Structures are given as structure tokens and as C-alpha cells.
Amino acid sequence: MLNSFKIVFFLIGLVYAFPSFSQEKENDTTLDTKYREDQFYIGLNYNIISSVPNGVNSRGLSGGIQLGYFRDMPINKRRNIAIAIGAGLAFDQFGQNLFIGEEANETTIFRVLDDEVSFDQNRFTMAALEIPIQFRWRTSTAETYKFWRIYAGMKVGYTYWYKATFKQSNNKVVQTDIPEFDNVRLSANLSFGYNTFNFYASYSINPFFKDATTSDGETVDFKAIKLGLIFYIL
Numbered sequence: 001m002l003n004s005f006k007i008v009f010f011l012i013g014l015v016y017a018f019p020s021f022s023q024e025k026e027n028d029t030t031l032d033t034k035y036r037e038d039q040f041y042i043g044l045n046y047n048i049i050s051s052v053p054n055g056v057n058s059r060g061l062s063g064g065i066q067l068g069y070f071r072d073m074p075i076n077k078r079r080n081i082a083i084a085i086g087a088g089l090a091f092d093q094f095g096q097n098l099f100i101g102e103e104a105n106e107t108t109i110f111r112v113l114d115d116e117v118s119f120d121q122n123r124f125t126m127a128a129l130e131i132p133i134q135f136r137w138r139t140s141t142a143e144t145y146k147f148w149r150i151y152a153g154m155k156v157g158y159t160y161w162y163k164a165t166f167k168q169s170n171n172k173v174v175q176t177d178i179p180e181f182d183n184v185r186l187s188a189n190l191s192f193g194y195n196t197f198n199f200y201a202s203y204s205i206n207p208f209f210k211d212a213t214t215s216d217g218e219t220v221d222f223k224a225i226k227l228g229l230i231f232y233i234l
Helices: 002-027
Strands: 040-050 063-074 081-095 098-102 108-112 121-138 148-168 171-175 184-194 197-204 223-233
Touching (some): 040 081, 063 121, 081 148, 081 223, 098 121, 098 148, 098 171, 121 184, 184 223
Antiparallel strands (some): 040 063, 040 223, 063 081, 081 121, 098 108, 121 148, 148 171, 197 223
């Protein structure tokens, strides 16, 4: 996870080098009347869990990174309104106190860990392939490379890897096969801002688990609210 963040911070550093490139384009007397915007993206987000059983809350590091590519398709003459579809990767981690284990008969255990249970780590980690779709509005022109934007849309993702990890003194439980987990991820998202820095928000449409209950009989849906920053690059 730490190495992933180092890579992302390096990539974000490239974003800061981009304005000089943009300035060169602004000084170019040849205008591109068929310009497209925001083809690549890199984002960092903080993850908040929702739709969880009573007593479940965030503990430890909960965050994620995302990156990918968009195909920008303007739909008006000014080219400030567009539809975009893309492909990307997302890595997310949820630190919380919902233990996920397995009985001897391979039945999944979902148990809320109260304050009497001492543990060093309890997290759910996942990596997904995503197809984002956006409706885009911006104030850009062929001459302006710093502009306001509002992008709204959804993502369809497939979780190709996930892991539940529980650690305490002299004990470690790792689950990589959870029948109740739904690999298909659907989420609604919104980004808005000016120039390089843009705020990002996302909400899970479908729960992470299907037909899952805790040892106390409570339903385990588990959804995510993501809040953070997203950086767009031409």
C-alpha cells in the first residue's frame, strides 16, 4: 500500500509540471478547434463505510487510489459539453472492526468486534478494473487551459482481487474467498473544481456483500463513500 502511494505521489508531481506545457500551447497562435479535454486522471480518496451493522465503524487506514484514461467526446459546437467513457484501475482499503472469517464447514463468519477484543489490524482490501462514464460541463475554450468543470457520472467495476485481513498477537486470519462478496461494483460519482485541483465524491450503488448476516443476525451490506481529490491531465 505504501509503495502504491509513492507511485501516485510521483505521478501527481508530473501534474505540476504540466502547466508549463499548457503555457506553451497558450502561446501557440494555431488554435485546435477540435480540442478534447482531460484524457487522463489520478485520484486519492478517503473511504467512509456505510450501511453496516450496529457497532461497526472505521479504524485505522481507510483510503484509496485511482487512475485511468478517458475518451472525451464533445457534443456541442463550443465543445464545453461532452460525454466521456474510459478505463481505469482502483485500489481501496477499509480499516474497520467487522471481522470476516470462516467456520470449519467453510461458512463465512461476520462478527462485530467490540472494545473487549484487542487487535492490531482488521482491514478489507480490494483492487478493481473500472469503466467510468461521465457527463461533462466546463468553461474551456480552444484558447483556455485553466477552467471550471463539473463532471457527473457512474462507474462499472469488477473486483479482480480482494482480501480480508485480521491480525492480533500470535494470530492472523486472511480470507481471499468470500462467497457473499459481489465482485461487480457500481457507483455514482461527482467531481468539480478549477484547473488542477478538483474535489471528488463517490457512493456505492450496490452493497459489497449479498445475503450476508452477522453472528447476531444483522444484515451486512457494506457500502463505501469516497471523498478526495482528483487530478485531470490532457
